[in-house]
Amino acid sequence: MAIANAKKPEPKKPAPLANAPAQKAPAPNPAQGKSYAAGVAALKPKPPVKIPSPTDTLGPAVHANGYPEPKHKKKKKKDNTLGPTPAPQQNTTVTPAPQPKPPTAAPVAAKPATPMQDPAVNPDPTNEYAPNAAYAKTAGVVAVKAEGDEHAIDPSDVEQGALGDCYFVAQLAAQAKTNPGRIQDLIKDNGNGTYTVTLHLKDKAQPWKRVPTPIVVDSQFPQKDGSAAYAKPGDSGSTGPELWVMLIEKAFAKYSGSYEQIRGSKTKDGDVFGMMSGVESRSFSPASMGADKLLETLTKALANGQAVSFGAKSKTSADETVQNEAKTEGVVLNHAYSLLKVDAKARTVDLRNPWGVKHLTAFSVDKLIKFYDSVDVAAK
Amino acid sequence: MTGRTVRIEETTVATLDGWKITVGNVMLATDPANPNRKRPTAVVGRYDAAKADQGERDVGVDDRLDIAGKQWRVVEVGLGDKSGNGFVELVETR
Structure with a gap:
């Protein structure tokens, strides 16, 4: 049977035999006995041969026109992360066809290749301010x-x-x-x-x-x-x-x-x-651009899904007046914050303090320039 | 229990009896007891177990803080080096 719009030329089918009789079972004659019945059974139409679909894994795919299809290669899952391909992930969606497994002995735990691979290797838990951490x-x-x-x-x-x-x-x-x-x-x-x-x-x-x-x-x-x-x-x-x-x-x-x-x-x-x-972020000083440009940059970054963090001024870069003002405004100097929101109309931002408390909400972009000396924008 | 000491680095958070204690803005400020003198001070925040703000204090040496029903005294406020963080050291008094 020809396939509509098939690209390959149709194979030549064998010409039907002239005057070939139709495959039809003759009327049974009870007088002829078992051998006749067996003969009738041999003439019964056979069930149609199943043509495997291209997705069957038990054999090569076959087109409806009868030609075998080359075995499809499995598509490699596209790596959407930037940089080199990361280690295999847990939630892969590519599932290989189940194969019968031969009986195996109990698996022996492989020795970790490096200290980084060995979960028993832990970093020193203490630090100068938590000398007894365990x-x-x-x-x-x-x-x-x-x-x-x-x-x-x-x-x-x-x-x-x-x-x-x-x-x-x-x-x-x-x-x-x-x-x-x-x-x-x-x-x-x-x-x-x-x-x-x-x-x-x-x-x-x-x-x-x-x-x-x-x-x-x-x-x-x-x-x-x-x-x-x-x-x-x-x-x-x-x-x-x-x-x-x-x-x-x-x-x-x-x-x-x-x-x-x-x-x-x-x-x-x-x-x-x-x-x-896997890609370096971009760093700049808020003061290096005016308030309008800064607002536009931050708005664009968030819209593009790029994370932004800020570094508050250090004590060496903030004079006593700025230090006192920072205290009044609730800005923790020498500290880092996360950008959560930009309100371009109100010209304010919401900054999150990693302490989990003492956040800065509706913080003006002018104060951002005054109290922060670095902005980091993640790669897309 | 009295006598516990804790040193908290500037820009970090310690946990004392379930309360979060934050330390920030360590700097030299005018001594309220003597306007002609400056002393190291720190802004200490206190948040209870439910993270409710229990009040922030600008403290120097010998100031006292109530934390989770216990009293603590400021024994030292360190300014830290030029680029690093300062600290506050507290000792539990009762």
């Missing part, structure tokens, strides 16, 4: 969508603790606002109490490049006086609190050697946006 287990889940959350990964999940890594947690919160999926993709639950966090870290030989670096951590976190010492657990779920902030903080501390080493004054990599995307 590890304790916190059972939980990666993320929980609580009431009020736009997504399971939400800026409100971020609460800094007794570690001077405001630059780190503020950028996590800013990213959670504009692109929570990017954070979700960083963390894989290994299903055995460990998690693989893939951060794009500076290549030691070529520090201008970022390399996806899987870091395996468990769910033990530094505690002090019975509670998490550093980044806090987020929303509570049915199976425990959400841990994504603590997991990412721990992974970076592990890579850096200790929690002490990721304090703002000591970190060797302050571009957390770059760590999450």
